[in-house]
Amino acid sequence: xxxxxxxxxxxxxxxxxxxxxxxxxxxxxxxxxxxxxxxxxxxxxxxxxxxxxxxxxxxxxxxxxxxxxxxxxxxxxxxxxxxxxxxxxxxxxxxxxxxxxxxxxxxxxxxxxxxxxxxxxxxxxxxxxxxxxxxxxxxxxxxxxxxxxxxxxxxxxxxxxxxxxxxxxxxxxxxxxxxxxxxxxxxxxxxxxxxxxxxxxxxxxxxxxxxxxxxxxxxxxxxxxxxxxxxxxxxxxxxxxxxxxxxxxxxxxxxxxxxxxxxxxxxxxxxxxxxxxxxxxxxxxxxxxxxxxxxxxxxxxxxxxxxxxxxxxxxxxxxxxxxxxxxxxxxxxxxxxxxxxxxxxxxxxxxxxxxxxxxxxxxxxxxxxxxxxxxxxxxxxxxxxxxxxxxxxxxxxxxxxxxxxxxxxxxxxxxxxxxxxxxxxxxxxxxxxxxxxxxxxxxxxx
Amino acid sequence: xxxxxxxxxxxxxxxxxxxxxxxxxxxxxxxxxxxxxxxxxxxxxxxxxxxxxxxxxxxxxxxxxxxxxxxxxxxxxxxxxxxxxxxxxxxxxxxxxxxxxxxxxxxxxxxxxxxxxxxxxxxxxxxxxxxxxxxxxxxxxxxxxxxxxxxxxxxxxxxxxxxxxxxxxxxxxxxxxxxxxxxxxxxxxxxxxxxxxxxxxxxxxxxxxxxxxxxxxxxxxxxxxxxxxxxxxxxxxxxxxxxxxxxxxxxxxxxxxxxxxxxxxxxxxxxxxxxxxxxxxxxxxxxxxxxxxxxxxxxxxxxxxxxxxxxxxxxxxxxxxxxxxxxxxxxxxxxxxxxxxxxxxxxxxxxxxxxxxxxxxxxxxxxxxxxxxxxxxxxxxxxxxxxxxxxxxxxxxxxxxxxxxxxxxxxxxxxxxxxxxxxxxxxxxxxxxxxxxxxxx
Ligand SMILES: Cc1cc2nc3c(=O)[nH]c(=O)nc-3n(C[C@H](O)[C@H](O)[C@H](O)COP(=O)(O)OP(=O)(O)OC[C@H]3O[C@@H](n4cnc5c(N)ncnc54)[C@H](O)[C@@H]3O)c2cc1C
Ligand code: SF4
Numbered sequence: 001x002x003x004x005x006x007x008x009x010x011x012x013x014x015x016x017x018x019x020x021x022x023x024x025x026x027x028x029x030x031x032x033x034x035x036x037x038x039x040x041x042x043x044x045x046x047x048x049x050x051x052x053x054x055x056x057x058x059x060x061x062x063x064x065x066x067x068x069x070x071x072x073x074x075x076x077x078x079x080x081x082x083x084x085x086x087x088x089x090x091x092x093x094x095x096x097x098x099x100x101x102x103x104x105x106x107x108x109x110x111x112x113x114x115x116x117x118x119x120x121x122x123x124x125x126x127x128x129x130x131x132x133x134x135x136x137x138x139x140x141x142x143x144x145x146x147x148x149x150x151x152x153x154x155x156x157x158x159x160x161x162x163x164x165x166x167x168x169x170x171x172x173x174x175x176x177x178x179x180x181x182x183x184x185x186x187x188x189x190x191x192x193x194x195x196x197x198x199x200x201x202x203x204x205x206x207x208x209x210x211x212x213x214x215x216x217x218x219x220x221x222x223x224x225x226x227x228x229x230x231x232x233x234x235x236x237x238x239x240x241x242x243x244x245x246x247x248x249x250x251x252x253x254x255x256x257x258x259x260x261x262x263x264x265x266x267x268x269x270x271x272x273x274x275x276x277x278x279x280x281x282x283x284x285x286x287x288x289x290x291x292x293x294x295x296x297x298x299x300x301x302x303x304x305x306x307x308x309x310x311x312x313x314x315x316x317x318x319x320x321x322x323x324x325x326x327x328x329x330x331x332x333x334x335x336x337x338x339x340x341x342x343x344x345x346x347x348x349x350x351x352x353x354x355x356x357x358x359x360x361x362x363x364x365x366x367x368x369x370x371x372x373x374x375x376x377x378x379x380x381x382x383x384x385x386x387x388x389x390x391x392x393x394x395x396x397x398x399x400x401x402x403x404x405x406x407x408x409x410x411x412x413x414x415x416x417x418x419x420x421x422x423x424x425x426x427x428x429x430x431x432x433x434x435x436x437x438x439x440x441x442x443x444x445x446x
Numbered sequence: 447x448x449x450x451x452x453x454x455x456x457x458x459x460x461x462x463x464x465x466x467x468x469x470x471x472x473x474x475x476x477x478x479x480x481x482x483x484x485x486x487x488x489x490x491x492x493x494x495x496x497x498x499x500x501x502x503x504x505x506x507x508x509x510x511x512x513x514x515x516x517x518x519x520x521x522x523x524x525x526x527x528x529x530x531x532x533x534x535x536x537x538x539x540x541x542x543x544x545x546x547x548x549x550x551x552x553x554x555x556x557x558x559x560x561x562x563x564x565x566x567x568x569x570x571x572x573x574x575x576x577x578x579x580x581x582x583x584x585x586x587x588x589x590x591x592x593x594x595x596x597x598x599x600x601x602x603x604x605x606x607x608x609x610x611x612x613x614x615x616x617x618x619x620x621x622x623x624x625x626x627x628x629x630x631x632x633x634x635x636x637x638x639x640x641x642x643x644x645x646x647x648x649x650x651x652x653x654x655x656x657x658x659x660x661x662x663x664x665x666x667x668x669x670x671x672x673x674x675x676x677x678x679x680x681x682x683x684x685x686x687x688x689x690x691x692x693x694x695x696x697x698x699x700x701x702x703x704x705x706x707x708x709x710x711x712x713x714x715x716x717x718x719x720x721x722x723x724x725x726x727x728x729x730x731x732x733x734x735x736x737x738x739x740x741x742x743x744x745x746x747x748x749x750x751x752x753x754x755x756x757x758x759x760x761x762x763x764x765x766x767x768x769x770x771x772x773x774x775x776x777x778x779x780x781x782x783x784x785x786x787x788x789x790x791x792x793x794x795x796x797x798x799x800x801x802x803x804x805x806x807x808x809x810x811x812x813x814x815x816x817x818x819x820x821x822x823x824x825x826x827x828x829x830x831x832x833x834x835x836x837x838x839x840x841x842x843x844x845x846x847x848x849x850x851x852x853x854x855x856x857x858x859x860x861x862x863x864x865x866x867x868x869x870x871x872x873x874x875x876x877x878x879x880x881x882x883x884x885x886x887x
Contacts, residue, residue, distance in 0.1 A: 010837070042838035049532040051727070055839040058856070060733065161528045194522060291836050320834050322877040325524030325618070329834070329879055375879035378832025403831055403882050405873055407620035435829065435886035 003305065004086060004094055005029040006076050007102035010291055011272025013037040013058055014298030015100055015305075016069045022306040027068070028094060030086070032075035033126050036061055041291060043129050044154045047136075048161045079247060081265050098267045098305055101244070101255060102298070105237035105273040105289055114208025119215035120231045123155050132158075135230055140164050142228040144218050146205045147235035148175050150321050153188070155232045156197050157324055167198040167226055169205055169218075181336050181344070184372055187352050188323045195324055237289055239274045252276050254287050259311035261301040269305070271297035281314045283333060290319055316382045317368075326353055331381035332368030334359050342367065345391070345422070347414045349373070356415060360391040374411070375403035379442055395419055397431040400441050468516045475509025478502075487575040490564065496581040503603070510607040514614050523618035525875050527727075527844070535798070536724055542798035550795030557786040560593035586639070587646035595642075601717065602638040606630050608720040615723075621870050621883075625709060629716040637713045650676050652683050655711050657690040659750045660812035662780060665758050696819055702885055703826025704816035705868025708806060714789065715806055718846065719869060722802025726846035726871065729801035735848055739808055739865065746784055747814035753780045784809060803846040807865055817864030826868065828861040830854065831880045841872035841881060855880050 003019060005012045008031035016027050031037075042056040064071050074088040079099070087093045107122030109115055119140075121131050143159050145152050148170035159166050172178065174185040175192065192199045204221045208231055217227040239254035250256040250264045254276030261269045272294035273287075280286045296312065303310040320329045334357065338344050341362040348355040354373035360366050365388045369381045380401040384394050398412040416427045431437055465473070482502035485492060518526070534541040555562050564574020572580055576591050579599055583591035609630045616622035636655045645651055650672040658664040664687055673680035698706045708715045718726075729735075756773035759765055766772050793805030806813050820826060828851075835858070841851035847865045851872045854861045861881075873881040 039837040039839065041836040042840075045838060045840060048527075049529040050527040051839050051843040052531050055731075055843045056837075057839075058837055059853075191522075292833055295833070318832070318834070320836075320878045325522045327877065327879050375831065375882075378834055382832070403879060405619060405621045405870060406883060407624055409620075435827075435884040439886075 001025040002095065002097045003027050003100065004096035004098070005100040005102055006079075006086065007031055007104055007272070007274070008033070008037040008071070009040065009102060009104045009272060009294060010037075010058075011104070011294035011298045012100065012102035014295045015102065015271060015302050017067070018299050018302030019305055020067045020069060022302060022308070025305075026070075028070040028072060028096075030072045030074055030076060030088070030094070032073070032089075035071050035073045036064070038126070040124070043123065043126075044158050047129060047132065047158045076243060079244065081247060081249075081268065084267070096267075099269070100301060100305075101263075101268065101270040101274060102272045102294075103240040103243065103274045104294075106240045106242075107233055108236040108238045109233055110235065112205060112207055114210055114215065114231075115233070117208060117210040117215040117231075118213050119229055120208055120233065122233045123151055124237065136162055136164075140230040142226075143167070143230040143232060144169065144226055144228045145232040145234060146218075147233065148172070149234055149236055150176070151237075152232070152234035153192065153323055155234055156192065157195070159230075159232075160195055160197065164230075165198070167200060167228070168192065169203045169220070170199065170201050171204050173202045175199070175201075177336060179336070181334065181338075181346075181357065181370065183346060183348060184328075184355060184357070184370060185336075187326065187348075187355065187372055190352050191324050191326050237273070239276065239287065239289075241274055252286075260304050260309065261297060261312055262304070269301050271301050277312075277314075284314050284317065288314070288317075292318065316385050318378055318382070326373050327371075327375065329371040329374075329376055329378075330369065331376065331378060332359070332366070332385040334368040334370040345415055345419055347411060347418055349411070354411070356411060358391060358394065358415065364390045364392065366391055366394050369401070376401040377403040377438065380438060383442065391419075392425070392427055395427045396429065397441070399429065399433040400431045400438050402433045466516065469513055472509045472513035472516060475505045476513070477509075479505030479509065483575065483578060486578045487564065490573045490577045495578050499578050499581055506603070507607060511610065514611040517611075518614045518617075525877075526615060527875065530727055536727075538728065538799060546796055546798045549797065550791055553791045553795050556593055556597055557790060563593050563596065565593050566590070583642075586642040589645070598638050598642075601713070602633050604721045605633045605713075605716050608723070609716075612720050612723050616874065619870075619874050622874060625870070626719065628710045629719060632711045633713050633716050648676075649679055650683070653713075654686065656713070657695065657812065658687060659691070659747065659754070659815060660712070660714075660810060661687070662750050662753070662785060662811070663777075665754050665761075666777060667757075667761060670761070691815075695816065696823065699816055699819040699826075700824050703824050703866070703868050703883075704813070704820045705826070705866075705883075707816055708813060708867035709869045712812075714793065714810065715803075715867060717794065718797075718802040718806060722797050722846070725797045725802045727801070727843050728799065729803060729807070729846050729848035731842055731845070731848050731850050739848070742808045743810070743814045743817075746788075746809055747811045749780060749784065750811040753777055784811075801846055801848070803848075803867070806867065807847050813865070813867075820866070821862065821864040825885045827884055828866070828873070829882050829884050830858050830860065831878075831882070833858060834878045835880045836878055838877060840875045840877060844871050844875045846871070851881070 003025050005016055008029050012029055016029050019025060019027055037058045038053065038056045039058060045051050046053055046056065074090055074092065076086055077089045078087045080087065085093050085095050105124065107124050114120065119135055121128055142165045145155055145166060145168045148168060152168065156166050156168055174182065175188040177185040180188065189199060206219045206221045208215055209217045209219060215229060215231050217225055218231060219225050241251050241255055244255060245251060254274055255263055255270035256278050257263050257270050257275045258278055261271055263270050273289045275297065277286045300310055300312040316332055318331045322328065335342060343360055345358045346355065356374055357370040358366065359368040366384050368385065369376055395416050398415065399410065402410060402412065410433065420426055479502040482498055486498050530536045561567060564572050564576040566572045572590055576593060576596050579591040579596045582599060583589060583595050609626050613623050613626050632655055637653050641651050641653050663669050673684045709719055752769055753776045756768045756776050759768045760773040788809045789805045793809065796804055835855040837852060837856045839852050841855060845851050846869065847867060849863050849866060851861060868883055870883050873883060
């Protein structure tokens with residue numbers, strides 16, 4: 001069987017790798033971005049000089065040949081579903097028996113004036129990095145970043161590393177407060193400001209101004225004008241489906257897929273950022289544009305193509321990020337506000353750089369963990385959440401989850417104290433932070 | 447393909463950190479101190495040794511400490527690897543090559559032409575650089591200095607001053623801070639001060655933490671005779687040396703992995719972790735390098751075992767040709783090839799080009815022995831945190847031993863490699879909290 005994958009991001013690459021592990025099919029992967037798959041999440045580290053592009057590749061170059069996965073560099077112009085052919089911009093065409101669409105996302109833009117000016121760009125693809133580097137070499141003295149998401153804060157850190165003055169425009173009244181509870185969101189605000197970034201909350205862009213085709217500043221909805229010679233647009237991403245809109249494919253925001261990754265057309269699958277689940281698990285989104293989702297979908301589709309019918313399961317949610325120096329991890333469901341039966345136990349370090357939040361429902365069932373500046377072990381948290389463990393049991397054994405480096409301060413006791421203050425109940429520590437206890441826990445009562 | 451190259455080309459041009467004026471001043475202090483030593487080396491009759499030594503060491507220390515302070519004081523505690531791949535010193539630029547040349551030449555002089563450093567021949571008074579260190583040597587052991595004393599002093603200074611820099615850089619991580627304090631302690635006390643004091647008490651030179659097979663001359667006649675001559679204390683040292691490699695090493699490695707030695711105690715590792723930290727990302731991560739690593743390091747281990755067996759046989763039976771070649775010749779070549787050329791010239795001289803752990807990774811027989819123990823008889827491993835890896839490559843990049851950590855992490859596999867020295871930097875630089883060093887399992 002001849003399998004063609006469009007897009008070599010983590011979704012496409014995982015699918016290719018996993019199909020090869022399970023079968024002997026012919027596999028071809030096309031991408032317009034780079035021959036060899038690389039990690040998009042590492043773009044910032046290349047710019048900051050932490051590592052070269054080479055080190056962001058998912059595998060050594062010879063891996064793909066050894067695995068007999070053909071890599072083609074080229075841009076797909078159209079897909080002919082009826083004849084099972086894909087046409088590239090360079091007029092070549094490729095046929096397939098099964099097609100996997102893994103085209104990822106593109107930066108979201110609005111109809112602002114001045115988006116086409118030189119010095120205005122998003123950060124998503126490799127050539128965005130090239131453009132950013134070119135602009136930096138030319139000299140950026142002041143940059144404005146529009147949008148305060150995860151990519152926005154990464155871009156701020158990147159520019160900051162080159163001693164560029166950065167202003168960040170955020171529509172909400174606190175950073176990422178649609179994802180983070182208020183206290184955590186405030187910690188990020190503080191961290192941004194500690195790095196001398198001019199963070200403007202509740203501020204919106206009206207238009208971008210230019211001179212001779214180059215950006216010269218931005219105008220806010222308040223009428224204020226900020227002079228700058230670089231504008232980063234990081235107002236989120238949207239599925240990259242433009243290629244497919246005219247084909248009659250079912251597209252909502254993303255390409256609609258069933259639980260098996262399949263779309264309405266036979267032998268065609270969609271995975272990763274470009275795909276949208278027709279039905280999501282309650283409490284979850286139909287599009288979760290993150291690395292892990294793309295990877296899991298790639299694995300699932302490989303199983304299905306190789307005859308092992310497996311529905312895609314959203315599983316217990318997890319994600320992570322780093323806000324300048326503060327690491328962030330989340331497991332399970334962590335709402336941004338509490339009440340109506342959902343309670344949270346929150347401890348914060350006085351330096352505002354560390355916090356732990358445990359979320360549980362009216363019956364004491366643990367729902368989620370939110371960590372700032374502290375690492376927790378995914379398997380342990382997931383197991384507690386799946387087993388609907390009682391908060392008091394979790395508190396007794398909380399050390400099992402701690403994944404911080406040896407000798408780091410443990411703060412689990414603080415949470416037990418806070419629980420005592422709220423409920424009057426004394427909870428005693430019953431587990432140690434050691435690998436053998438963790439292994440024992442993970443292999444016990446499942 | 448073109449695009450990749452394009453991207454690289456645009457990313458690479460020597461974009462380096464601009465030094466602030468205060469940093470320049472600090473570096474000039476260091477340079478002046480070194481210059482003073484150099485001038486004295488060229489002509490020791492210019493001035494008295496003691497004031498030059500005191501002033502130059504003070505300048506070097508002061509300059510280094512204030513430089514460190516200025517480098518990190520504006521930075522929030524956290525990972526600071528900006529510009530590592532664009533700065534001439536750290537990205538194999540011209541500065542790196544010049545430094546590598548200078549270090550290499552210094553090692554060649556040290557090992558084979560100590561008279562150029564000013565070593566007095568046949569009991570004559572020292573001149574040059576060695577004469578500069580005579581006052582310190584007299585203070586510590588009541589004897590004039592040798593080239594090894596000068597080397598030890600410079601080595602200890604490098605570990606201490608750059609160790610402090612490392613601690614500052616990683617001040618957010620207790621593991622890194624404690625580990626580096628331990629390195630500084632063992633170098634300063636065990637490798638430098640204690641052996642010198644022991645000599646002043648007419649005891650043999652003995653670095654308690656330098657165990658066979660790293661200390662390849664442990665079973666040499668002159669060494670054993672020296673120990674035996676020193677009576678009870680000598681026998682204690684003999685016992686210590688044997689127990690160190692037969693008992694302490696396996697037990698501690700079982701408990702904690704080879705890191706208890708390689709990144710907490712050892713002097714070679716200590717220099718790599720402190721002075722070499724700036725170059726840790728230069729290690730070769732390819733499969734090919736790993737293949738050569740195994741060939742060479744186990745080759746050296748075999749060499750040291752063969753050589754030692756030959757030497758012991760000769761001592762016990764007088765028979766000199768156990769392995770066809772004369773045991774003295776074997777010992778001589780081991781000392782020249784491995785003890786000097788490999789560990790010194792290549793091991794440290796090439797820091798700025800090949801990374802800081804070339805000796806530890808490819809050459810050290812102790813590391814080979816510890817590595818086998820770690821791989822097959824140890825509780826130590828690095829575990830990965832579920833599916834959190836985003837394949838960014840930071841861990842592999844900053845692994846000084848050239849382990850492709852990411853290859854394991856992105857599959858969610860534990861990392862259990864003979865070469866891992868447990869420095870913990872992969873875990874520290876990981877932006878997603880994926881890696882943890884563990885004892886147990
Ligand atoms: C700067 C940045 C940082 C991020 N950090 C994180 C993070 O820390 N954690 C996290 O979970 N997620 C992060 N993300 C999001 C994450 O990278 C994406 O969710 C993930 O990469 C999606 O993978 P994918 O394979 O679906 O698509 P993509 O990685 O977007 O890959 C799609 C590929 O398809 C190619 N393609 C598209 N159309 C065509 C065509 N017509 N012809 C040929 N090729 C085509 C594209 O060029 C691209 O190479 C980050 C994203 C960015 C941009
Ligand atoms: S540094 Fe962390 S996230 Fe990056 S590749 Fe290594 S383990 Fe994965």
